[in-house]
Amino acid sequence: MAPKYIKKGLTWRRAIAAATISSLLGTMVYASTRDEATLSSWLFEGADFFSPFFRLLDPETAHRLAVLSASWGLLPREKRPDPPELAITVWGRRFTNPIGLAAGFDKDAEAVENLILVGFGHVEVGSVTPLPQPGNPKPRVFRIPEEQAVINRYGFNSEGIVAVAQRLGARHGRQKLQGSGGDPKELEGTHFDSKTQKGVLGVNLGKNKDSPDAGADYVQGVHTLSQYADYLVINISSPNTPGLRKLQGRKQLQELIRRVLAARDEMQWGEDGPPPLLVKIAPDLARADLEDIAAVALAVHLDGLIISNTTISRPESIQGHANGNETGGLSGPPLLEMSTDVQAQMYKLTKGKVPLVGCGGVSSGRDAYKKIRAGASLVQLYTALVYKGPKLLPDMKKELVECLKADGFKSIEEAVGADFR
Incomplete structure (x- = not known):
């Protein structure tokens, strides 16, 4: 049987x-x-x-x-140890290397510590919604192996902020215990500085599909999860939640960010202050939309932008493949040029004053370097792991160091935005 x-x-x-x-x-x-x-x-x-x-x-x-x-x-x-050339400090946080795991892999914060130990400079969990929700019906993930790409329409499947808070709270407690020398009695009244730990944790916040008030959902995420995050992300760019991308409009975005910042700043923080707030945007935006987002980011003193999420477009290389016409967001190498172009535009529009995280199509050290030269302080990947596995990380670091040396740069920080100098 x-x-x-x-x-x-x-x-x-x-x-x-x-x-x-x-x-x-x-x-x-x-x-x-x-x-x-x-x-x-x-x-x-x-x-x-x-x-x-x-x-x-x-x-x-x-x-x-x-x-x-x-x-x-x-x-x-x-x-x-990571090569010293790859270390970079952003938002007062030290990253031993600029390569991060994008949101979407560890949606419910089940494996943060072990993913950092694989060698990522930062790991971003989520998107996390206030209430648990199953996401879209299956099947909802499709490989396009010929292009090493993926189309997904998960739809913010999430166990919810309570489950994620429990896991991150347990991690937080373990690190505080280690920092106190292992004596639980010494935990009382101690301040845990996550910035001194190996790896940086980002928490990506989403909204529930049927929520009538997106702002309230993001505020709830901030109130519950920000104490465990080295940085926070408002995800308003997933193509798989109805109406979500409309929040990228100038008026809606400015109102949303100010509301979320107010929620974060009303909480009590230690001398290190609150976690930085980032917004993740789509790669399918027109020039006028990018100008609006840049203006808002500068006006409200946004801490950073992640560029970009998946695309709803279908490049010619994707068309004709078995799964090429599936609905959802496309990720992988076909997204590299589009997302990097949007990132370069945003770097110029913000005059390099808003730290950028380059995401979309990164599958090698050279891809990461391309985004860094185009203005990214950090980069993220996910789809490349589907096809190349964990060995991708040490290979990328080696290649990234080679790229820096070839151009005469001594560090990642020197290379950021080099294409525009």
């Missing part, structure tokens, strides 16, 4: 793939208990071997298995 989980829809092929993955991950766990520093390179090389097995599963099952693997600590851990 077939196992119960196979009866529910998984094929024997997928079951074998899952078993193989489990076996390989177990081997990696064993290896990581030995000489971790010297085995770090081997572990990332080994990840290359089993990464293709994830693609034998349907995309959402593979995504779920990847999150679980990360939460169980089954991904390779980077024990080698």
Whole structure:
């Protein structure tokens, strides 16, 4: 008799793939208990071997298995220090490297610590909605392997802010305990400075699909989750929540940001102040829209912009592929040029006064460098991991250092916005 989980829809092929993955991950766990520093390179090389097995599963099952693997600590851990050239300070936070994991992977903050240990300079969780919601009907994730791209229409599936707050609160408590030397009694009255910890945590906030007041949803997210975040993000650019992108209009955006900033600033903060507030925008905006957003960002002293979310457009390279006409947001290499162009425009419109996070199509160190030269202080990726696995990270860092040296830059900070100098 077939196992119960196979009866529910998984094929024997997928079951074998899952078993193989489990076996390989177990081997990696064993290896990581030995000489971790010297085995770090081997572990990332080994990840290359089993990464293709994830693609034998349907995309959402593979995504779920990847999150679980990360939460169980089954991904390779980077024990080698980041090259000093890659360190950068933004918003008073020190990033050991500029490469971050974009929101959308760890939606419910299940694997933050272990994802940071893989070697990301920052990890962004979410989008988190106030109330739990299932998102859009399945299937809702589609690979386009010929282009190493993905189309998704998840629709802000989220366990809600209570579940995420519990997980982040537990992490916060563990770090405070470590900072106090391990004595729980010393926790009383101590201030935990997350900026001194390895890795930076961003929390991406969304709204519930049927919420009549988007602003209230974002305010609720701020009140509940900002105490655990190194930075906050208002996501108003997902194409999969009806009406969300309308919030990018000048009047709506200015009103929303001021309301969220007021909610953040009315809370009590220590000497380090509140977490910076960023807005994530779409790549499908007209020039006039970008000018409006830049004007608002400067007027309200917004801390940063993430450029960009997925696109609803379909470049020629996507058309004709099996899943190319699926509705939803397109991510991956076909988005690189579009998102980088929007980012470059925004850098010029804000005169470099608003820190930018370059997101969209990054799948190599050269891609990241292109965004940095176009004005990004930090970069983010997600889809590239689907196709290249964790080894992408050390490969990107090596290539990024090579790009810096080739152009005579001693640090990431020197290269930011170099295309416009």
